[in-house]
Amino acid sequence: MEEIDRRIVTLLARDGRMSFTxxxxxxxxxxxxxxxxxxxxxxxxxxxxxxxxxxHDAIGLPLTAFVSIKPIDPAAPDDAxxxxxxxxxxxxxxxxxxxESYILKVRVASPVALEDLLQQIRAAANVSTRTTVVLSTPYxxxxxxxxxxxxxxxxxxx
Amino acid sequence: MEEIDRRIVTLLARDGRMSFTxxxxxxxxxxxxxxxxxxxxxxxxxxxxxxxxxxHDAIGLPLTAFVSIKPIDPAAPDDAxxxxxxxxxxxxxxxxxxxESYILKVRVASPVALEDLLQQIRAAANVSTRTTVVLSTPYxxxxxxxxxxxxxxxxxxx
DNA sequence: CGTGAAATCACTTAACT
DNA sequence: AGTTAAGTGATTTCACG
Numbered sequence: 001m002e003e004i005d006r007r008i009v010t011l012l013a014r015d016g017r018m019s020f021t022x023x024x025x026x027x028x029x030x031x032x033x034x035x036x037x038x039x040x041x042x043x044x045x046x047x048x049x050x051x052x053x054x055x056h057d058a059i060g061l062p063l064t065a066f067v068s069i070k071p072i073d074p075a076a077p078d079d080a081x082x083x084x085x086x087x088x089x090x091x092x093x094x095x096x097x098x099x100e101s102y103i104l105k106v107r108v109a110s111p112v113a114l115e116d117l118l119q120q121i122r123a124a125a126n127v128s129t130r131t132t133v134v135l136s137t138p139y140x141x142x143x144x145x146x147x148x149x150x151x152x153x154x155x156x157x158x
Numbered sequence: 159m160e161e162i163d164r165r166i167v168t169l170l171a172r173d174g175r176m177s178f179t180x181x182x183x184x185x186x187x188x189x190x191x192x193x194x195x196x197x198x199x200x201x202x203x204x205x206x207x208x209x210x211x212x213x214h215d216a217i218g219l220p221l222t223a224f225v226s227i228k229p230i231d232p233a234a235p236d237d238a239x240x241x242x243x244x245x246x247x248x249x250x251x252x253x254x255x256x257x258e259s260y261i262l263k264v265r266v267a268s269p270v271a272l273e274d275l276l277q278q279i280r281a282a283a284n285v286s287t288r289t290t291v292v293l294s295t296p297y298x299x300x301x302x303x304x305x306x307x308x309x310x311x312x313x314x315x316x
Numbered sequence: 317c318g319t320g321a322a323a324t325c326a327c328t329t330a331a332c333t
Numbered sequence: 334a335g336t337t338a339a340g341t342g343a344t345t346t347c348a349c350g
Binding site for chain 2: 001006009012013014015016017044045046047048049050051052053055056058060061064066085088089090091092093094095096097098103107109132133134135136137139140141142143144145146147148
């Protein structure tokens, strides 16, 4: 991926609703050239989608936590992500190296809701849990520095 | 926050570039009524912004990790977030309950880049670090279920 | 891959319930 | 807060270099 695509990705990471007109101005290309590149980046999966950044306090989910999980039966097939996918409180699921097998990021309304969620997680995936409660979030969702890296496409499209 | 605002927030959390026209269709309101509500939600800070969701593999940052940090000198003032803010590899910084004081989410190009980043973190914030490397991410950035919660605004605006 | 132009559609404001 | 209407500006497609 070269210079202009990187610039487009950076700009959209910082403002997902930036217009093609503004992207064109910032990149020095014509509007339709930018349009073409954005569609290509979307199709290649470099731009995976767009999301509003929400204030979770304002929508009644003020409690964030990281939940590390470990299988009760280490011999059982590890399908925890699928078993947990129906729980809307789980925002993210990362498979990790170390003591535990996954780290979940969860958002709930209250301590009681967290307690309830943990029970659901343990029951659904047959795991033990270790929970780290977030007290405050100095920053989050910072856009990456898109550097001039290899970035070979996995899907063969170009 | 009532029904329609919650619906708007939900829709924009799932597709941050959804047009006002589509939002109007989905909510049963006129385009300008939706427009008005979105602007109000932005000003109240419920909608904090918009971002493209990026494939970090494609932009040369394929290594994600969680870095927990603990002050070397527990008596020193705790300004780790500001001291670390200049490091672009840090996507998020959460203050947490438990053994450590913060959990950072970081994105880097390689194991060596991670090693280098950890040294920078330790030096900049005078902390020890404990790192959990992400092996894969079954899911991330899932939009919340915006439920009918209190959601009292903190800024007094209505 | 790029451009410019044309048609369509979305955004934004205003005047008015 | 909502509506419709009207003007402006953005998106999208197309023909072409």
